[in-house]
Amino acid sequence: MTVAEAQNPAPRTPRITLIDTLRGVALIAMATYHFTWDLEFFGYVDPGTATQGVFKVYARLIASSFLFLAGVSLVLAHFPKIRWHSFWKRFAMVAGAALAISIATLIAFPSEWIYFGILHNIALSSLIGLAFLRLPPFLTGAIVVLVIAAMIVDYSLLPGALDSALFDARYLSWLGFAEIPPRSNDYVPLFPWIAALLAGVTVARIALSRKWLPRLAAVQTEPNLLSKAGRHSLIVYLVHQPVLIALVYLFSLVHPAPPPDPRIGYVRSCEAGCTGQGNDRGLCQKFCGCTADKLIAQSLMTPLQSGTIAPQDERVQSLAEQCSIEAQ
Known part of the structure; x- marks a missing residue:
């Protein structure tokens, strides 16, 4: 310089x-x-x-x-x-x-x-x-x-x-x-x-x-x-x-909020992700409703939503496969 x-x-x-x-x-x-x-x-x-x-x-x-x-x-x-x-x-x-x-x-x-x-x-x-x-x-x-x-x-x-x-x-x-x-x-x-x-x-x-x-x-x-x-x-x-x-x-x-319904949030998120991948909306509604019911029945909904278990967990994958078949 x-x-x-x-x-x-x-x-x-x-x-x-x-x-x-x-x-x-x-x-x-x-x-x-x-x-x-x-x-x-x-x-x-x-x-x-x-x-x-x-x-x-x-x-x-x-x-x-x-x-x-x-x-x-x-x-x-x-x-x-x-x-x-x-x-x-x-x-x-x-x-x-x-x-x-x-x-x-x-x-x-x-x-x-x-x-x-x-x-x-x-x-x-x-x-x-x-x-x-x-x-x-x-x-x-x-x-x-x-x-x-x-x-x-x-x-x-x-x-x-x-x-x-x-x-x-x-x-x-x-x-x-x-x-x-x-x-x-x-x-x-x-x-x-x-x-x-x-x-x-x-x-x-x-x-x-x-x-x-x-x-x-x-x-x-x-x-x-x-x-x-x-x-x-x-x-x-x-x-x-x-x-x-x-x-x-x-x-x-x-003024505490009312207790949330975990099923509503899960189904909404699931359907958005499913349709976002190009799948039929009706098929997604059946699949997400099915997986929500099975997750709740097996007491997996709360652990999944809190991150305690991952979506790749064998139990989650197994019920997802079942619901994929049932939703067809």
């Missing part, structure tokens, strides 16, 4: 308040979803409410928005030159927070602890994303399209085509190719979710090349509560759920 370069370093891209605000909006959405999860956990809404139907789509949109904005921020902070000290500092904060969540949930929810959630994905995808910063945007965009196409094939056209039991163990399931990933309260594997971050990288690179940033910066010039929350999103993320779950817990001490 010359003396002139040292005295006149390359200017940094100014912070765009609108992006902080969008991140703040994502935080609000995330809090509403987690509040629904808390209500389900304490029995105020039906089992499976937060993980099926509209709320399942809602959760995926929220995760996608965080990863997309992380990709945008990666470009704004580290293109055209990676600021290594700043990157590793931020990476350590996110990875450290992810580790803290893993430890906390392992203690609080040992059968469903978070081993690779949204923060784990943001940390790893950001590291991988560095390799895409200088690639032509159309090439990164093409990779995003390929990942999305592979996801459509794996989830809809040929369900499970890319999955293998070899990836079922926790130390490999984070890649996203497990047939039956370990249970977790937050599972955001690398595939296909890295596509959302790379999409953010692509859009930000295009915005830079077409000089859209000044116009984006002009949309919002003054900070507000949302932008302030978005600027400190990691702290908000770590604090909001303990606060929400504590509030619901305190409410439950005054």
